[in-house]
Amino acid sequence: xxxRADAFGITRQCLFALGNExxxxxxxxxxxxxxxxxxxxxxxxxxxxxxxxxxxxxFVLSLVQQAPDRLCALCFVNPIHTEHALAEIRMxxxxxxxxxxxxxxxxxxxxxLVEPIAELAVELDVPILQHCWNKFGGNLPGESCTADVAELxxxxxxxxxxxxxxxxxxxxxxxxxxxxxxxxxxxxxMLPDAGILEFAVEAxxxxxxxxxxxxxxxxxxxxxxxxxxxxxxxGERRAILQDNFRRIxxx
Amino acid sequence: MIDHNAWLGTWPFRPLVDRGTVPFLLKxxxxxxxxxxxxxxxxxxxxxxxxxxxxxxxxxxxxxxxRLETVPILHPGMAGFSDSLRRIAGETPRPAAIRLVPAxxxxxPTRMExxxxxxxxxGLSIVLTVRLVDPRARHPRLPLPELSAADTLRWVEKLRPxxxxxxxxxxxxxxxxxxxxxxxxxxxxxxxxxxxDSLDVARQCMGAGRILSGSNxxxxxxxxxxxxxxxxxxxxxEV
Numbered sequence: 205x206x207x208r209a210d211a212f213g214i215t216r217q218c219l220f221a222l223g224n225e226x227x228x229x230x231x232x233x234x235x236x237x238x239x240x241x242x243x244x245x246x247x248x249x250x251x252x253x254x255x256x257x258x259x260x261x262x263f264v265l266s267l268v269q270q271a272p273d274r275l276c277a278l279c280f281v282n283p284i285h286t287e288h289a290l291a292e293i294r295m296x297x298x299x300x301x302x303x304x305x306x307x308x309x310x311x312x313x314x315x316x317l318v319e320p321i322a323e324l325a326v327e328l329d330v331p332i333l334q335h336c337w338n339k340f341g342g343n344l345p346g347e348s349c350t351a352d353v354a355e356l357x358x359x360x361x362x363x364x365x366x367x368x369x370x371x372x373x374x375x376x377x378x379x380x381x382x383x384x385x386x387x388x389x390x391x392x393x394m395l396p397d398a399g400i401l402e403f404a405v406e407a408x409x410x411x412x413x414x415x416x417x418x419x420x421x422x423x424x425x426x427x428x429x430x431x432x433x434x435x436x437x438x439g440e441r442r443a444i445l446q447d448n449f450r451r452i453x454x455x
Numbered sequence: 456m457i458d459h460n461a462w463l464g465t466w467p468f469r470p471l472v473d474r475g476t477v478p479f480l481l482k483x484x485x486x487x488x489x490x491x492x493x494x495x496x497x498x499x500x501x502x503x504x505x506x507x508x509x510x511x512x513x514x515x516x517x518x519x520x521x522r523l524e525t526v527p528i529l530h531p532g533m534a535g536f537s538d539s540l541r542r543i544a545g546e547t548p549r550p551a552a553i554r555l556v557p558a559x560x561x562x563x564p565t566r567m568e569x570x571x572x573x574x575x576x577x578g579l580s581i582v583l584t585v586r587l588v589d590p591r592a593r594h595p596r597l598p599l600p601e602l603s604a605a606d607t608l609r610w611v612e613k614l615r616p617x618x619x620x621x622x623x624x625x626x627x628x629x630x631x632x633x634x635x636x637x638x639x640x641x642x643x644x645x646x647x648x649x650x651x652d653s654l655d656v657a658r659q660c661m662g663a664g665r666i667l668s669g670s671n672x673x674x675x676x677x678x679x680x681x682x683x684x685x686x687x688x689x690x691x692x693e694v
Contacts, residue, residue: 208651213688339591371592394589395649396679398672399471423651425682432691433483433678435472441691 205267205419206274212425214417218449219267220278220306220333221260223252250346251310254288257281261296268301276453278306278333283317293324303453304331304366313348313365314355322360331364331388331452337372350377357384364452368416369393375403382408388452391444392416396430410440414448456684457491458484458677460582460622460644460669463515464497464508468594474673477515481522483672486690487681491522492672493582495554499528500587504535509543524551526582531555531570532562544577552580552620556587557610558602571613579617583610586623586647587674604628608635616640620667626653633660644669646680654683 209217252260260280268275279302281289296302305325311317313334325332334356336348343349353367365387367373371394373381378400381387389404389412404413417427431441449455464475473479475497484492494516499508509527516523527543527550529536543553553574562570574581586601593600602610607628611619615638622644624632629643642665648654657666670680678689 211687212682337591340593340595341591371589374592394592395647395671396676397469397588397592397674398474398676399469402472403470420651423649423653423679423683425686425688426649426676426679429676429678429682429689432689433676435692438691 206271208419208424209274212428214424214428216274216276216446216449217419218276218278218303218453219264221264221280222306222308223256223260223280223282224249250308250344251284252282254282254285257285257288257292261292261302265296265301272301277302278304280306280308281321282310283307283315283321284310286317286320289321290324293321293328297330298328303455304333304364306333308335309344309347311346313352314359318356319359322356322363325364326360326362329364329454331366333366333368333390335369336367336377337369337393338374338377339372350380353387354380354384357381357387361386364388366390366414366452369418370404370413371395371397371400375400375407378404378407385412388412388414388448390414390416391430392418392427393422396426396433398433401430401434402436405436405440410436410443411448411451413444414452415445456487456489456668456681457493458489458670458672458680459493459620459667460646461492461494461672461677462497462674463494463512466497466674467501468588468597469674471673477519477523480672481519483677483692484522486692487677489677489681491524493524493526493551495526495528495582499554500556500559500584502528503530503533505530506535506539520548526550526552526554528554528556530560530562531557531574532560532566536570537573540573540577544579549579552582552618553577554582554584554622555610556584557606558584558586558599561599567609567613571610575614575617577617580620581614581617582620582622582644583607583614584622585628587671604631608632608637611637611641618642620644622669623647623671626650626656629657630660639665641665642667645683646671646675648683649679 264277268277279296281292336353338349350373368390370391417424496508496512499505505528516525620642644667646669670677
């Protein structure tokens with residue numbers, strides 16, 4: 205992972221798990237081919253039980269421990285298992301070394317189940333990376349769209365939220381998030397498409413955009429090409445590639 | 456390096472500013488050390504008779520024959536297709552290839568039969584565009600953005616033994632096509648092979664000679680093509 209990142213000049217990587225990485229009994233939802241398609245709500249893979257969430261976080265931490273100067277991590281939790289989620293966050297974020305919280309698709313961002321996690325994130329002053337997409341044809345049942353994230357952001361204005369997958373948000377998704385200064389957008393996911401990053405910079409300001417790759421689903425160099433090939437100044441690129449990360453994560 | 460899948464012009468569903476212009480394309484190619492690009496006219500994807508967009512393309516590329524190879528679009532479902540094909544095949548110099556975008560062109564099966572026969576003997580390579588955008592991110596007004604695997608295989612079969620380049624295949628499609636036993640005359644353009652190891656897997660799957668570099672620019676980035684093929688960092692665009 206580090207050797208690959210070196211090839212493209214990526215010096216630090218923020219990792220998280222999704223509850224399915226370390227259990228050979230639980231492959232990816234469609235048999236190992238990503239992105240998964242068509243699985244119903246609350247399948248075992250997308251609604252991992254507490255034991256697998258814990259194992260996933262420990263797996264990620266074992267990677268971070270091998271290269272703490274190059275790797276950092278977010279704590280993945282499943283809001284459906286509230287008490288376990290809060291305990292994981294207190295153990296791995298409050299006490300360290302994890303830097304924030306990752307929420308995926310077991311329930312939407314505006315589900316009341318997310319509220320205790322949001323409140324704890326505010327208390328700890330750490331961001332939540334909340335998966336979101338605006339898919340043509342519709343999202344999965346527990347999968348947040350930008351409007352769901354905007355609702356959470358409006359309810360908790362002191363909560364720092366990172367909404368990933370810029371290309372999957374489209375212009376209208378960026379505009380959903382624009383009124384909420386506590387939401388940052390990351391560039392991960394999908395084949396890098398031209399035009400949308402410049403649009404996002406104009407809509408939300410360069411200080412609210414973070415570089416992300418979605419590795420290992422996507423090629424890190426290709427994800428970086430989205431930044432390098434966009435019509436941005438050197439200072440804007442630097443903000444997206446490193447300064448904003450440092451600011452939001454207090455690094 | 457050659458970009459076997461580039462476009463000139465504008466795309467109605469996303470602002471691309473000046474990325475679809477010849478000056479922008481050539482400047483990017485210079486910066487990234489791309490020797491040549493095969494270019495089609497983007498609006499030809501939507502035209503029932505793409506003749507005017509092909510003419511526009513030729514005008515745009517005039518004077519840059521050393522860098523830009525024009526790839527005219529043909530619509531096999533429309534009257535005049537046979538004449539257009541004959542005219543293009545008779546041009547001097549001949550274009551690098553012709554491009555079909557069957558998913559956008561909604562070609563009836565009977566037309567596919569007859570057009571396939573004509574195309575298979577025209578002596579030109581054919582870029583068969585499987586997709587232009589990720590279907591999850593397509594605009595609601597963009598119809599039929601993809602060619603199904605079944606239709607792709609039908610076209611390939613019809614076009615035998617012509618050289619066919621499938622543009623915009625995913626790695627999953629490529630692997631499924633390998634299982635279907637595509638003829639050696641079929642090659643694959645790489646723009647939608649975007650996993651960390653997809654290019655290597657594609658080469659192992661099909662043989663390196665059948666995987667061609669391509670970007671789908673300006674919808675996607677030539678930078679993305681270059682980093683995947685050269686496996687290294689690239690110089691940023693200077694603004």
